[in-house]
Amino acid sequence: MIFAGLIEEQKDSPLILCIKKGLLDLRDFNPFIEDFVLRFEGILATKESQYQKADMLYHTALKMANDLSYKDAETYIFDLMADNYFEWNDFEKAKPLYLEVLNRIPKENNFSLEKIPSEAVVEISIKLAYCYSHLGQSDFAEKGFQFSIDSQLIRVDSFWNDKECRILIKNLNDEQSNSLALLGMAYDYYSKYLEQLSSQLLERSLIYRKKAHQISSIINGIEHSQTIVLENNIADIYSRMEKFDLAKECLHGAIEKAKAIKSKELPILYLNLASIHCQENRKDLATQFCRKTISLIEEENNVSGLNVGGKFSTKERDLLRKKSELCLKGSKSNHRLSYNVMERRR
Numbered sequence: 001m002i003f004a005g006l007i008e009e010q011k012d013s014p015l016i017l018c019i020k021k022g023l024l025d026l027r028d029f030n031p032f033i034e035d036f037v038l039r040f041e042g043i044l045a046t047k048e049s050q051y052q053k054a055d056m057l058y059h060t061a062l063k064m065a066n067d068l069s070y071k072d073a074e075t076y077i078f079d080l081m082a083d084n085y086f087e088w089n090d091f092e093k094a095k096p097l098y099l100e101v102l103n104r105i106p107k108e109n110n111f112s113l114e115k116i117p118s119e120a121v122v123e124i125s126i127k128l129a130y131c132y133s134h135l136g137q138s139d140f141a142e143k144g145f146q147f148s149i150d151s152q153l154i155r156v157d158s159f160w161n162d163k164e165c166r167i168l169i170k171n172l173n174d175e176q177s178n179s180l181a182l183l184g185m186a187y188d189y190y191s192k193y194l195e196q197l198s199s200q201l202l203e204r205s206l207i208y209r210k211k212a213h214q215i216s217s218i219i220n221g222i223e224h225s226q227t228i229v230l231e232n233n234i235a236d237i238y239s240r241m242e243k244f245d246l247a248k249e250c251l252h253g254a255i256e257k258a259k260a261i262k263s264k265e266l267p268i269l270y271l272n273l274a275s276i277h278c279q280e281n282r283k284d285l286a287t288q289f290c291r292k293t294i295s296l297i298e299e300e301n302n303v304s305g306l307n308v309g310g311k312f313s314t315k316e317r318d319l320l321r322k323k324s325e326l327c328l329k330g331s332k333s334n335h336r337l338s339y340n341v342m343e344r345r346r
Contacts (some may be wrong), residue, residue: 051088058084075104082127091131098128117151119182125151126186133193145190152183165214177219184215188230195237206237223257225265231257232269235276244276251276264312267296267320274327290324297321 058081066072084095102124117125129144153162156179159169171179191208194201213230220226235250251273258266274289297317312320 010292044059051084054084055081071104075101079102079124086127086131091134094121095128095131095135098124098131102128116154117147117157118209119152119179122148122151122182123185126182126189130189130193133196138197141193146188149183149190152186153181155179156183156332162211165211172219180215181219184219188212188233189235191233195240199240202237202241206234206241209234209237222225223261223297225261225263228254228257228261228265228269232265232272235272239272239276239279242279244280247276248273259285264300267293267300270296271324271327274324278327286327290327293324294321297324310312 004222011097020133022245058077062074062077062081065077078097079101082094082101085091085094085097102121104313105120125144126148128150129141132138132144133141156162156176159167159172160180160183160271167180187208191205191212191241194205194208209230213227213234216224216227231250235247235254238247251269255266255269255273258269270289271293274286274293277283277285277289297312297320300312300317325326
């Protein structure tokens with residue numbers, strides 16, 4: 001089956017927010033270094049997949065911070081470098097950097113008064129666990145995910161019913177929303193890990209993917225791009241389980257929401273829907289949605305200069321077009337586009 005992945009939005013990590021505040025509070029902090037370090041975040045924020053350029057700049061910034069003995073700046077840059085490798089799928093390089101950041105976080109900041117690991121530690125642990133999962137270290141991955149999930153469940157216990165996936169209070173404050181969002185992130189990555197680990201774990205993966213989707217619906221709203229991404233990814237699991245009616249239901253819902261917010265991900269959603277119809281030998285419907293995909297790609301290509309942040313790269317357009325053409329030819333190949341094909345576009 002041809003199934004395209006979508007990208008999820010990402011906000012500043014708790015660690016970066018903490019270090020930014022710390023850097024700005026340093027009386028003798030060199031404004032040039034501050035500007036130099038913070039400017040690099042914008043490189044990733046452009047979502048232009050310029051990872052090699054970002055890596056080069058991070059190393060330059062790291063040397064400057066090291067020469068001036070700015071330890072907090074070094075830690076901040078290490079975290080950005082790790083995230084860059086993480087999005088580049090270079091988990092071998094990301095792993096030691098995340099470990100270095102964990103070692104640099106002051107021990108007094110690792111735990112709250114309730115002995116719950118800080119959210120900076122939890123977020124890094126989620127990413128580190130995902131690195132382990134791609135490096136064949138499943139035991140470490142499982143422990144990392146369970147540590148992260150358990151930590152956040154304790155933190156949100158007073159306002160979140162995890163069994164029923166609902167909030168227990170009328171309105172969440174910013175801190176509570178961030179904590180719940182981090183739990184959703186843990187569930188999402190754990191779901192991906194389970195899905196990749198074994199086809200026999202798809203049912204379990206689906207449980208956590210649905211939890212992540214529900215949390216995003218509460219925090220971001222049902223028409224938010226991240227919620228749509230998760231709905232697409234639920235359809236992905238259903239399609240792998242050959243529950244095509246449920247997969248189509250999810251995708252139709254995601255498409256309607258994406259149309260409402262004029263999402264640039266619409267071509268991907270249409271292609272995924274076409275691939276399911278192709279699996280069901282409905283060439284007429286597969287053709288219809290493949291043509292929608294190709295039409296939207298061409299339309300987006302013509303106006304991409306008006307919206308740099310949302311455009312597909314040439315490589316991504318070519319890949320979508322290629323998969324659409326395969327589907328039009330009736331291909332039922334089970335090679336799925338990985339999540340990371342479009343996850344570069346953050």
